[in-house]
Amino acid sequence: MSRLRYRYDDERRRQPAYRAKKSIVRDLWLGAGVLMIALSQPAAVCVVALATTFASFIILDETS
Numbered sequence: 001m002s003r004l005r006y007r008y009d010d011e012r013r014r015q016p017a018y019r020a021k022k023s024i025v026r027d028l029w030l031g032a033g034v035l036m037i038a039l040s041q042p043a044a045v046c047v048v049a050l051a052t053t054f055a056s057f058i059i060l061d062e063t064s
Helices: 002-013 016-039 042-060
Strands: none
Touching: 002 016, 016 042
């Protein structure tokens, strides 16, 4: 069972759609990092980090 799951995950990561989503998430995190550096307030950094994490999960989610 775990071997089959590994195969599925490996094939899924090679798909062009998944790579495009990963690129979007990378760009989102880069922008959020710049914003966190610019704000430099601990509370604002936490809010931006949590919002970016939530957005990343939404983008990479594959359930329909």
